[in-house]
């Protein structure tokens with residue numbers, strides 16, 4: 001079987017999970033990598049034995065005969081790097097969020113169509129076992145009609161700093177960083193209804209709190225404590241199937257401990273998928289709680305990235321329909337844009 005040749009643009013934290021996923025696939029060869037931080041690019045290449053290294057992705061796309069590219073850069077580089085790769089005839093797996101906003105995201109999808117190439121968005125949590133099991137239950141009708149969802153990812157102190165908290169490079173704070181995963185999961189599990197209305201509020205009253213000592217926290221590769229994004233975002237979204245979503249995300253907040261939750265409520269059953277997977281329903285006139293038995297460590301993220309890379313390569317090599325098409329990234333960006341717009345105007349936003 002002909003090897004699929006891959007290039008990786010952006011060689012910071014998440015690119016290592018992409019690389020680890022590709023390395024597990026016999027028919028994939030990562031032949032080039034690129035980072036504007038030349039030293040980081042060289043170290044990445046040395047560590048993984050990658051033959052060709054670049055500081056400019058346009059040069060990499062011109063020189064290398066690649067089938068596919070992973071885009072693992074700051075958010076503001078997702079659109080230009082992806083569009084350049086698509087125009088150069090490469091298939092692209094772009095990290096989440098697809099872009100800084102829906103306009104850019106749509107341009108990326110259009111570029112994929114024009115080039116006849118694949119654009120997949122890195123909604124990695126769709127590959128989680130809990131997500132896949134719950135999706136199967138929902139598709140089998142076990143929950144009836146889902147009409148209400150609540151989700152959040154809240155941190156007491158967890159602003160990664162650097163580009164993450166620099167709005168012109170990230171597009172925003174915890175909503176675009178963490179909320180993107182949670183809102184996507186809800187949409188995906190509900191069979192991708194279209195959002196028709198959103199309201200939101202954002203707050204920046206606590207600040208990044210880089211002064212806090214005595215805790216472990218993730219800091220971006222090029223850390224600085226510059227911060228012009230929200231600490232907390234709260235949103236209300238209505239979908240065209242009548243369902244409502246309430247979402248909250250924070251990087252810093254005075255709470256006892258960090259929280260991650262996802263709850264769905266249907267006419268036949270309710271479910272919490274996070275933090276624990278439990279189903280609440282009734283059977284023979286008795287309220288019944290069910291706990292699916294899943295014998296894998298849900299906190300180990302590498303296996304779901306492995307599945308994501310394997311699926312991307314399967315789509316590229318075999319034309320398998322893509323689970324995470326770029327179009328889903330556009331829909332997500334429309335929701336995030338609307339929550340941010342509502343937060344700044346104080347009004348509800350109709351989503352077209």
Ligand SMILES: NC(=O)c1ccc[n+]([C@@H]2O[C@H](COP(=O)([O-])OP(=O)(O)OC[C@H]3O[C@@H](n4cnc5c(N)ncnc54)[C@H](O)[C@@H]3O)[C@@H](O)[C@H]2O)c1
Nearest residue numbers: 010011012013014034035036037072073074075095096221
């Ligand atoms: N799927 C997930 O769960 C997940 C988790 C973490 C991060 N991410 C996403 O991955 C992306 C990268 O995040 P990270 O944590 O790896 O950040 P990072 O800061 O560790 O790495 C980003 C890298 O991109 C490089 N870069 C910036 N502009 C570039 C350009 N023009 N050309 C080449 N390289 C460039 C930077 O120098 C840096 O090395 C972000 O979009 C983030 O949202 C996704």
